[in-house]
Amino acid sequence: MPVVAFYSNHSNAKLQSEWENKIQVHYPLVNLVPLLSDQAENAIIALLWKAPLERVKNLNNLKGLISLGQGVDHILKDNIINNKMPVVRIVDPFMAKSMSHWVVMCVLNFTRDTFGYYDQQKNKIYKPRKEKNFTNLKIAIYGIGAIGSVVAKDLKKLGFKVYGWSRTQKKIPGIICLIGKDKFKNLLKSCDIHICLLPLTKETYNIFDNSSFKIMKHGSCFINAGRGEQVVEEHLIKNCKSGHISSAILDVYRKEPLPKKSKLWEQENISIWPHVAAETNPETAAKQIANAIRCIENGQIPPNTIERKLGY
Numbered sequence: 094m095p096v097v098a099f100y101s102n103h104s105n106a107k108l109q110s111e112w113e114n115k116i117q118v119h120y121p122l123v124n125l126v127p128l129l130s131d132q133a134e135n136a137i138i139a140l141l142w143k144a145p146l147e148r149v150k151n152l153n154n155l156k157g158l159i160s161l162g163q164g165v166d167h168i169l170k171d172n173i174i175n176n177k178m179p180v181v182r183i184v185d186p187f188m189a190k191s192m193s194h195w196v197v198m199c200v201l202n203f204t205r206d207t208f209g210y211y212d213q214q215k216n217k218i219y220k221p222r223k224e225k226n227f228t229n230l231k232i233a234i235y236g237i238g239a240i241g242s243v244v245a246k247d248l249k250k251l252g253f254k255v256y257g258w259s260r261t262q263k264k265i266p267g268i269i270c271l272i273g274k275d276k277f278k279n280l281l282k283s284c285d286i287h288i289c290l291l292p293l294t295k296e297t298y299n300i301f302d303n304s305s306f307k308i309m310k311h312g313s314c315f316i317n318a319g320r321g322e323q324v325v326e327e328h329l330i331k332n333c334k335s336g337h338i339s340s341a342i343l344d345v346y347r348k349e350p351l352p353k354k355s356k357l358w359e360q361e362n363i364s365i366w367p368h369v370a371a372e373t374n375p376e377t378a379a380k381q382i383a384n385a386i387r388c389i390e391n392g393q394i395p396p397n398t399i400e401r402k403l404g405y
């Protein structure tokens with residue numbers, strides 16, 4: 094009977110029991126216990142979202158860690174966890190599609206000027222606004238992995254010209270796939286809409302700072318659903334204030350929940366979402382988590398075990 098220590102920062106007994114019920118459909122013997130309880134001392138696996146890592150580190154029977162999301166930065170943070178410990182992430186087509194819906198909504202709000210019409214409605218103004226020609230708009234997606242590749246294909250289907258940027262060369266029909274620092278700069282300079290779906294690593298930390306924003310075209314749209322630490326928030330605010338970035342839509346922040354005192358709240362052309370662009374769905378993710386538990390228990394390497402040296 095594998096004991097799995099559970100922690101989510103949205104944690105409560107109800108959430109833990111929801112996960113346990115869903116996982117037990119695929120592996121009835123699994124027993125979820127709270128990470129902070131004494132029972133966790135017997136855990137061979139920990140299922141985690143933004144957990145106190147010192148506690149995880151001190152559990153002596155652990156054989157592997159599973160992220161409750163697609164990102165693993167919350168587990169690798171500050172190198173607290175031994176780098177021999179296997180770390181598994183969720184890769185769920187439901188989440189990729191859910192992210193795609195969110196990004197498409199952001200892109201269409203920008204191209205169709207939704208907020209301009211909201212403002213007109215407040216003043217009872219019934220007047221067409223200048224429409225952007227979408228066939229001329231270029232979209233850059235930074236990070237075309239499990240999520241970004243789905244977003245890229247969906248935006249392409251809507252008639253946009255889509256570019257994807259990754260670490261290793263990709264081939265996705267209809268998408269112009271690029272790699273390397275020079276191409277990153279070229280995309281910043283030439284595209285109209287910039288979408289960050291990168292994992293947080295040493296290489297992507299602060300990747301969107303003033304030097305990136307300032308070479309974007311005047312009036313660009315910037316969308317971030319990767320991680321907050323990839324954006325220097327003061328630099329984004331400055332570029333939004335000047336109108337150089339005409340619209341920014343954020344789902345992730347350097348500090349979450351976004352502090353009440355953050356200036357991001359006050360910038361009218363920045364939209365704030367509370368890290369909900371693609372939420373983990375116990376219904377669709379439980380099967381792969383059950384499988385990962387089985388694999389770790391049997392000393393096998395589960396699918397979607399990350400490469401520790403890459404950091405994602």
Ligand code: NAP
Pocket residue numbers: 162163164165184188192235236237238239240241258259260261262290291292293294296297318319320344345368369370371372405
């Ligand atoms: P993934 O499958 O690992 O894809 C990551 C992509 O980023 C890959 O294309 C990868 O290149 C590229 N990449 C990584 N480091 C790079 C670098 N230094 N330079 C250029 N490209 C780089 O990850 P995913 O499942 O798509 O998820 C991506 C991220 O989205 C997660 O890590 C998480 O931070 C975020 N996320 C957010 C939400 C939300 O609700 N806001 C939900 C889920 C995930 P290669 O293909 O060459 O490896």
Ligand code: GLV
Pocket residue numbers: 161162163164165371373
């Ligand atoms: C959410 O941010 C995730 O990494 O799944």
